Structure formats: C-alpha cells, structure tokens
Amino acid sequence: LALPNAASVRNMATHPNGTSESFVKIPGIKFTKLFIDGEFVDSVSGKTFETINPSTEEVVARIAEGDKEDVDLAVKAARRAFDHGPWPRMSGLERGKILTKLADLLDEHTEELAALDTIDAGKLFATCKAIDVPHAANMLRYYAGAADKIRGDVLKMSRPLHGYTLREPIGVVGLIIPWNFPTIVFFMKVSPALAAGCTVIIKPAELTSLSALYYAHLAKLAGIPDGVLNVVTGYGETAGAAVSSHMDIDKVCFTGSTEVGRKILEAAAASNLKPVSLELGGKSPLLIFYDADVDIAARIALNGILFNKGEICVAASRVYVQEGIYDEFVKKLVEKAKAWVVGDPFNPKACQGPQVDKKLFEKILFYIEEGKRQGAALLSGGKRVGEKGYFLEPAIFTDVDEDMLIAKDEIFGPVLSVMKFKTVEEGIKRANDTRYGLAAGIVTNDLNVANTVSRSIRAGIIWINCYLAFDLDCPYGGYKMSGSGRDYGLEALDKYLQVKSVVTPIFNSPWL
C-alpha cells in the first residue's frame, strides 16, 4: 500500500473547515436494505439503525437492521445456492469470469465507492480512491485467476493403492467484517470464498454498511447467481451472533477485536463446531536498529502508526529504538508528526480524517490520559481537533514501560509508544512480550540482524525496511491471540476448502 507522505504535505488548518462538497461530489445513498437471495429487502422486524458521518456527526442514512430471522433467511438462500445452485458446479473458469466482471464494475464506480467509505468511516477519500477500491478490484482479479487453479494432490501410497485428494468448497460461509477497511476486508474474504465455490453470508460492521450493500448490487450485475452472496447489515450481538452460532453455516471467518473473536469461537464451539478463522487485534512492534537511516526509520514509524488514523490491526504501535540513535529518532519523529495534517477526509491535503465513531474516539482519549497518568511522556499531540467530528492529533509517547496500558493494549488510534532497547536479544524478547502476534517491522541494513529477528519474532508478517507492504500474493494473519488462518495469497483459499482423500486398490502397477 502506497502511503501518504507527510513530509510533502504543507501544514493546513488542522480542523475540518469548508465543506466536503468543495472537494468532491458526495453521492446519494442508494442501498440501505438487506441483500438476501438476490433482492434488497427490509428486515423481518422492520427495524433500522442510523449510520453516522464521523466528520460531521450527522446521520447519513438509516439501514435495515438484520437479526436472527434475517440471518436464517440468508442462510437458507445460501444453503440452497450451494446445495442445488450453479455456483459450486460451475467451472473455476466461469466463476473467475464473473469475478473479473465484478472487478471491472468496481473500476467503473471507484469514485462513488470511495466516497461511501469516506462518509461512513472517515477514511481519506484520496486513499480510498487510489488504493482501497482499486486494490479490491485487483483482489477480485487475483482470485478470479486462482479459481481455475485449485488442485489436490495425487498421493504416494505405501501399498498398491491409488490415492488422491480433492479440494472441495467448504459450503456456506459466514463472514463478519470490521469497519476500518470496509472495502478491502469485504473482498479479502468474499473473493477467495467465491473463487473456491462457496456461498456467503456477510455481515458488515454496523458503522460501515454502505459500500457492502453497493457491492451486493454490483455482484448481481456481474452475474453472481442469487443466494451466492447475501449481505445482512446489523449488530454483532444479534446478527453476528446468529451467524456464528448457526447450525447450517459450515465456516465462519471474522476480522475484528480479540474479545469478539473469542465470543465467535465460543459460539461456533457451542453450536456445530464449525471451523473459524480469526484475524484479530495486534500490538505490533517496530524495531529500529542503530545502523538505520534515522530519517527513513522515522517515516516508516510514523506511517506505521498513523495510516488510516491508527485504525488498523497491524499498526506499529510499539516502536523500539536501539540506543545510540534514540534521541535523534525521537526528534525526527516529532518533527514529522507536526507536519501531519488532520482534517476533512475529502480534502486532498489531509493525512488523517476523524476516528470512526464517538465510542472509539473516547476510548483513545482515555488511553492518552492513562498514558500520562502512568508516567509516560507525551511529546506531541493527544488532543481533540475542532469542535465537531472525531478528529484527534496524533499522540507520541516516550518513556513508556511495557507494563503501562498504552504499551499493552490495542488502542486502535493515532497513539504511539516509543521505547529504547540495547541488544538484539533484548529487542526480540521485548517485541515478543505480548499476547498478540500479528505483524512486526525491522529497520536495519544488517543482513544477520534482519534474518535473525525475522525468524525470532512470533508474528504472521515481518516487514524489513518497510511497513504495511501488503500484497495480493502475500499471506497475512496472526500468531497467538491475533488469530488463526491467513488472508491474502493462495493460502486464503484454504479457509474455504475441504480436503477429501480418495483411495482405491490398484493391480499390477509398474511403479508405486
């Protein structure tokens, strides 16, 4: 992911002035109902909930509120589509063509889709337009190209037996996704699931339903058969819980917090033991070694924590700097943070929009207060910006200890803890001293340090001299309480496939 370069942005008013309309035409909201079996429908209860623009705190739309009965209907449709429909019976080529068509439709609507995520989540419009939506389209193309390459193995049996494996679609899949990347995570889950031949019920986060419903509309236009992709908007406690405990769902994939991940796994265990893949929280370390170019290191650190307002599970929220360059690093970091522009996410000059909602905004402020109370030094930022909307100045703490709350918990906001270390071994030990294991960064020119640290850190992705370098072909997911299973790459397909072994005796084989 290309990142906004803070240094290139001149200081603009750090409050949301002017109107978003002065930057881009804000689209009307077209889709607010549940999408079940190929149709937009009201929820059974008739209830709706509000979705709010975090830049303005104004209601954008009322969305149908799905609950258990709606999930039941969606599962029925998905079940029928899987058990009797054309989708899993089509060739991978044919599924791939439809997914490619959907990718083309995303490309045709990039600006409108980007605007929906900006309105709904406070994400930077320019980034959504340049990265999130095109990346989602490319993800569809990637998995479209994978759909006809799912293969089993022919096995080396120890007796005169012929054995092979079939990799079959797992069935009806429940997907529960978060609000921080409404578009990317939607397709990160949906694309491999559909490529594998599964049918899907997806529950978007209640904070960000808009683009998901739009994608349902485009999916229908692209030719995805009815019942294959169902979108049930609503809350985790109701709709999400119904998905995770449903007896007719064969698999659940969830991206979100560790606490909710645990509930989902418990619900799956208590119902039909469906396998669950989890992408959960993180408290990812970035280790900067003394031989690093300090300027580059400071840029990597700043982008690592501030990208997407810090609302990213792989945020580099613990930065460990080797002594010797610590002071210089902190100086550079604070300089760069001061040039970081917070403001209207539709303004192309903004580096950071508002946090997604009031609850998160207040939680982040709580952590900042807690950091100060526990004795960390707040070098920069940490205050609300403006009167309206959930805008925050990036907060940089130094003198942080590992037992402080800000160094242990996932804050999910623009709050960075900087710490000092001496030896490679100490750096590794402290980096691993967390219940999470999602990602880590290393900044060094020393080949041995890079290799040793890469293998020593218990995390699912290691970025050396870069950070947030996501790629379609590059799997990512968590160790420890950051989850299980992998998204991206061909590994992601595994979550949506069963393996069946087929064995039969053979006679007079000239080889075994």
Next chain:
Amino acid sequence: MAARRISCLLSRSLTARPASSALFHRGGKASLSRGISRYSTAAAVDDPIKSPVQVNYSQLLINGQFVDAVSGKTFTTLDPRTGDVIAHVAEGDSEDVDRAVSAARKAFDEGPWPKMAAYERSKILLKFADLLEKHNDEIAALETWDNGKPYEQAAQIEVPMFTRLFRYYAGWADKIHGLTVPADGAHHVQTLHEPIGVAGQIIPWNFPLLMFAWKVGPALACGNTIVLKTAEQTPLSALYAAKLLHEAGLPSGVLNVISGFGPTAGASLASHMEVDKLAFTGSTDTGKVVLQLAAKSNLKPVTLELGGKSPFIVCEDADVDKAVELAHFALFFNQGQCCCAGSRTYVHEKVYDEFLEKAKARALKRVVGDPFKGGIEQGPQVDSDQFEKILRYIRSGVESGATLETGGERLGTKGYYIQPTVFSNVKDDMLIAKDEIFGPVQSILKFDDLDEVIRRSNASRYGLAAGVFTQNIDTANTLTRALRVGSVWINCFDVFDAAIPFGGYKMSGHGREKGIYSLSNYLQVKAVVTPLKNPAWL
C-alpha cells in the same frame, strides 16, 4: 467440463449452429447425421466458398512493427481447398531472426516487460483475451482459410480455447512462487523463480492458434520475451493475434513473429547464441534437428512436443457404440492431423467384429467438404506434401496386407481432400501401425488380453497419449499406470483443458505444456543461501 462437452459435440458431428456455449450442453444424438449423406457424395468438390476475411498482416512482426524481410523475399501461403494462393508472406531468414532476437533481448534486458508488476502483465493478457472474444470469428476464418480445418471447429472451439488459455495464464502471472526450503544447518534458503530470458518458439501448422497459446501464454506470464516462428503453411492467424496482443498493451519487442521455413528461419532460431530457451512442437525428425542445433550452439534448454502413435484401447466391457464414436473422433479429428491422434485402435476380440462394422459405418458417414460450409466434419489436408504422404501410407497399408474397409482415395479432383479411411486386420509390424501418418487413416487391431495390449501399446518409440475404454475401475487403473505415455484419457479423448498438462514420454518429446507444469519451461530457479545467526528455529 467444458472441454468434455466440446469433445462430445465434436465426437458427434458439427452441425451448422451459431456459437453458443448453451448449445454444447445439448448436441443430442437426434441431430447426429441429419441431412448428411456419406462422404463420397458430400460436396467436397463444389466451388470453394469465398473466404469471409481479408489478409491484413503478412509481414514479419519485429519490435512492435510489421516489416518486410531483409532479403525482400516472400513465399506463398496456399488455400488447401484449392491449392490457390491466399497471400504472399514475408519470408524470414537468419538476418530477420537476428533482428527479432535483438529486439527481444533488449525488451528483456531493459524492460519494461519483466520488470513490470506481474498483475500488470496479467491485466494485459486479460485485455488481449477480451479483444480475442471480439474478433473471434475473423481469427477463426483466417485459421480455416490457411489450414483447411472446419470453420465451426475453429470458431466454436479453438478460438474460444485460445482465449481461455490466455485468461488462464493471466491468472498465473501473479502467482509464480519460489520456495523457502529447509537447510541442514543454520542457513536461510530461498528459491527465486526468474524469467529465463528470450524464448525461441517454433510452432506447427495443425493448430496454429492453440500452439501459439501453449507457447506464448506461459512465456509471457513468466515475464519472458519471445521470438516465435510459425509454420510456413499457416502464418496468418498468428500475425493477427500478435497484432491484437500489441493493441492490448504488450510492449514492443516482447513478442516477435517470424514467418518462414524451418531449415532457414527455424534453424537460425534454434542455433542462436542469444536465445535462452527453445520450445518446439512438430515432428520427431525435426525435433532431433532442433535439439542438435541447441546442443551445438549455446546448450539452450529445449522443450519438445513431437510425434505420436497413440493407442486407443477398447476393452471387452466397453460400451461399443460410445467407443466407436470416440475412437472415430480420436483419429479423424482435425483431418487426423493431431500429434496425439488415436492412430492404433486396439479392440478386444470379443467386441472386435461389432466394433469394426460400426467404425466403418461411422467413417462412411463422416461429412467431408468445404470447411467453410456448415455441418462439415472434415476439410482438406493442409498441403500437397501431407496429402501425398498420406496416400503413400494408404498404399503401404494395402500392400502390407491390411484390409481396407473403406476410403483410401483422394476425394474430388481439386484441393487436398482424402476419404476417411479405415483399415482392419492391421498388424503391429506394418508401417501404418508404426509410423505417424497424420491423416484420416484409422488402423484397427485385435487383442485378447490386458497384459498383451499393454505390451503392444508400449512397443512404440512414441509415448504421447492413450485412450482407454472400459467401465471397470481396476482395468482403468492398471492400464493408466502401465502405459508409458504423457496423457491417458479414460472413456474420453482429446480433453485439453488449460490446466491439464500435455507432453510426451520417449521420442514424443521433453517437458510438459499447459497447466502449472508449463511455467517451469520458462523459469530459471535461483537458490539463495545465507547463514543465519542465532536462528530461533531451523
């Protein structure tokens, strides 16, 4: 699945229908031979239908430009229906190959092609596939005009398959993985799969477009640049397709197309010191020459897809009607001009008589005629050389004592049409049972035991493919493993999906095309090793 349906359709008979995949599902027997009289009265000798296309590209394609040959020479490409000239085509020779190789070298060494993100390459290939869909019928018509194959086969099966292969390889471009591999000691080891460089590719005339796709598709997906030499009998469709590929965004110099002859253009490509890889599809004799030239020049690795004399084994428990139809298709498809043609039909003695009678009847019903006409199953052979060679083999069959059940003659007086020919009582040591005839000549042989048919099937210098017709799972498994061939089709034949690898044992060639296996033809593997200091695990 699609190919299986296609095979079904082909194995019945192509009737005049618009191209539509939905129709492939039907293709019911009811439509089998309606309105079809036996070949001898089919209108093979009517005045040829005027080709619906013009020839727009007849020069060499070098560095993104259509250019004349350095020598200024041209050669004629002929319409196999009449032997008349279709077009004068630039005749590439050694100087032209040099120019093409330099262009490909520069495009490889300087980029942008191999340096591009793989998904960008992928997008260009997808765009190309979209353009092919738009121009499906023109390309198919060129193919039929130049090669003589039925237009419906070209338009409904081959060009769509051509397109499909490029979509398949587009999907591979961004999924080419090296490995990280374990070491015995404290070492970190990775393998990088790098493009091999400039690939020289020499393709035959029997499936000009499909052979283009089998070669060009994986080479481009892996990031290589190419000099492609087409067969002198069929230079036209490749030039058209290459033009579209450039329209889709392929950078100049990445794909260069040289029309010309084997001993000149082909030989200079095979022996070129700046070509890093060679791939050839054609006869075993030419394959030997190509491999020698590579060995004598720069030891470039060579992929070869050569001849075959593939057995089609009909067991005693087979459904005879289906076996007859499929054995007929396995041999006669594409005028018998398939390297994997089922040209030795081994039939179990218990069903031999019934099979023979029905196979003969089926051959008699085969519709031979102008390939542009609807409902035609068989057009002319590609050129007079092939035509004469096939007639010589037919004479040899008769002279060696095989029973000529039907056919055996030229059809009409113009063009290269040959009657569908069936021999029975064929013995393994007859020339028609040993040599690759590459024409519409079916040889039927009798067997009575499984071990015997395995031995006889394998007693060939070739090892390309085999057909097995049985309902018994144990027979199927035994034959599958015992046959020394690169493809075994059980109760089907000529199923050629993009993901199914194809290639030969023995003198049928080296390497595999299509599928994930084809990528390795165009990749170098680089092992990267570095010591680890205090690794957390090994």
